[in-house]
Amino acid sequence: MPALTFELHLNTQQFLRYYQGQASQVVVICSNGQRLRLPAANLRSFLRQDGIHGWFRIHFDDNHKLIRLERLSAP
Template sequence: MKRFEFRLDISPTQYLAYYRGEVLQVVVTLANGQTMSFPAGLLREFVLADGIHGDFVLTCDDHNKGARLSRRPRPRSIRVRA
């Protein structure tokens, strides 16, 4: 199983090109500096009113098949009283 980590910051206007089918692939820079692409359709479930923002993980098999995209959870902040 392969695992790729990256950050996405896509505005609603930018996402329209994916939504309309004008752009079929998303190209991202991975945490290690390499670039990769994946089908834009994988973004659909992550679209909010302000676009798509966050840290994501794409997993697939060793032949780059069966791609799944998930959002990495934000670290919780802990408030400490002095």
């Protein structure tokens, strides 16, 4: 199962754009330099009072369908 690792730092104001309908995707640069675009809805479970912060790993199948997104560490 392929996986990519990335660091993400979004404050609550930045993520609020998703709830307001202004943004539907988040673009990150993975640790291997690859650009990854993922639906913001997949990050909702990681939202805390100060936003979304930490290292994450995304697992996907051979067709690039998301299987699992996990937080590896938080600051």
